[in-house]
Amino acid sequence: MVFNWNDPKRSAGSANDSDVPLEDRYPLLIDAVQDYAIFMLDPTGRVASWNSGARKIKGYVADEIIGRHFSIFYMPEDVAADKPGRELVLATAQGRAEDQGWRVRRDGSRFWADVTITAVHDTSGALLGFAKVTRDMTERMRLAELEHASELSAHMQVAREDEQRRIARELHDDLGQQLIALKMGIIALSQRLAANGTDPSGSAAAIALQGQIDSMIASLRRIAANLRPPMLDDLGLAAALEWLVDDFTQRFHMSVKFHTDIDDATVAPFAASALYRIVQEALTNVARHAQASEVLIEASSDADTCTIHIEDNGRGTIVADAGKRGSFGLLGMRERVRQLHGTLKIDSAPDKGFRIAVQIPINAIRPDESPPV
Structure with missing residues (x-):
C-alpha cells in the first residue's frame, strides 16, 4: 500500500492526535520532516507521494510532481546515461541503492544530494515501488x-x-x-x-x-x-624583522619606528615565516601606495595573544576600497592570518594614514604546534 501523504484529511492539525489511529500517524510523521525529501516512487519510477521536506528541498508542490518520472531531478548528462534507471535496477536487485551527486531543483538550480533508494515489497515479495530519501548536502560539501x-x-x-x-x-x-x-x-x-x-x-x-x-x-x-632572509632561519624572527626594516628605510628613505618583544624561542618556523611575510607585505603596500614619510611597527605578545600593529602617516584610503589598494598583498596577509586562526583589522580614511592590526592566538605560533590549516 502506498500512503497518500497529501490527503487533506491527513494534514497536521486536521484531527486531534489522540483520534488518529497509530498506523495513520506514520504518514503525518514523514510529512512533518523538513530536512529530508521523503517520497515514494511506483515501480516505473514515477513519483507517488510527496512530503514537506521534498517540497522544501526540490521546490515542487505535490500537484506539480506526483505522476512525473523522478529522472526530472537529475542532471541532463545523468539522464542521458540512464543513471536514474540504473539506480532503480540496483535497488531492485540489492534492496537499496545509495548515491551522492548533483541534482536539479524546480528553478533549475543545483544542489548536492545524498540519496538512498529502497525497494518496497508486499508480503508476497511483489515490488510495490521504491522509497526515496534525499538530503541536501550542499552546505556540508562546500x-x-x-x-x-x-x-x-x-x-x-x-x-x-x-x-x-x-x-x-x-x-x-x-x-x-x-x-x-x-x-x-x-x-x-x-x-x-x-x-x-x-x-x-x-x-x-x-x-x-x-x-x-x-x-x-x-x-x-x-x-x-x-x-x-637567512637570518629568519639562523637568528630568528626579531633579527629578520630588524633587517627588513633597515632595508626598507635605506631603499625608500622613510622613517620607521620598530619595536618588538616577541621571544623567538616561542615562535614556530611556520608562524615566524607567516609573521615576517605579513610585515613584509604591509611595508610593500606602504612603499607602493601610501606616499608616507613615517611608519610605525610594533610586534608584541603576552600569555594569550601575539599582536602586530603597522601604521603609516600617508594618504590613507576609504576602508571599503582597501581591497583595491594592493589587493594581492592584503589578500595574502588575510590568508596568512586566517591560517594562524587570527584576526586582521584595517582602519583608514583619506589623508588619515593606514593602520593594520593583527591578533593571533599564542597557541597558534608555539613551536610545538603543527602548521595550522
Whole structure:
C-alpha cells in the first residue's frame, strides 16, 4: 500500500492526535520532516507521494510532481546515461541503492544530494515501488571544500617558503660565489695591466667592471634576502624583522619606528615565516601606495595573544576600497592570518594614514604546534 501523504484529511492539525489511529500517524510523521525529501516512487519510477521536506528541498508542490518520472531531478548528462534507471535496477536487485551527486531543483538550480533508494515489497515479495530519501548536502560539501582548500593553502605556503629558501641559497652560494670569483679575476687583470703600464684605458675599464660587479652582488643579495632572509632561519624572527626594516628605510628613505618583544624561542618556523611575510607585505603596500614619510611597527605578545600593529602617516584610503589598494598583498596577509586562526583589522580614511592590526592566538605560533590549516 502506498500512503497518500497529501490527503487533506491527513494534514497536521486536521484531527486531534489522540483520534488518529497509530498506523495513520506514520504518514503525518514523514510529512512533518523538513530536512529530508521523503517520497515514494511506483515501480516505473514515477513519483507517488510527496512530503514537506521534498517540497522544501526540490521546490515542487505535490500537484506539480506526483505522476512525473523522478529522472526530472537529475542532471541532463545523468539522464542521458540512464543513471536514474540504473539506480532503480540496483535497488531492485540489492534492496537499496545509495548515491551522492548533483541534482536539479524546480528553478533549475543545483544542489548536492545524498540519496538512498529502497525497494518496497508486499508480503508476497511483489515490488510495490521504491522509497526515496534525499538530503541536501550542499552546505556540508562546500564546508568540506573550504577545509580542503584551507589545508591545501597551508601546504602550498610551506612548500613556497621551502622553494624560496632553496632558490635564495642557490643565488647566494652559487651565483654569488661566481660573481665574487669574476670580481677577483678582474682585480688580478687590472693589477697586471697597471703593472705593465701599457694600457691605462684597459685598467680603468677593469676598475669600472669591478664597480658593476659590486652592484650586481648587492642586488643579488637583496633579491635572495627578499626571497628568504637567512637570518629568519639562523637568528630568528626579531633579527629578520630588524633587517627588513633597515632595508626598507635605506631603499625608500622613510622613517620607521620598530619595536618588538616577541621571544623567538616561542615562535614556530611556520608562524615566524607567516609573521615576517605579513610585515613584509604591509611595508610593500606602504612603499607602493601610501606616499608616507613615517611608519610605525610594533610586534608584541603576552600569555594569550601575539599582536602586530603597522601604521603609516600617508594618504590613507576609504576602508571599503582597501581591497583595491594592493589587493594581492592584503589578500595574502588575510590568508596568512586566517591560517594562524587570527584576526586582521584595517582602519583608514583619506589623508588619515593606514593602520593594520593583527591578533593571533599564542597557541597558534608555539613551536610545538603543527602548521595550522
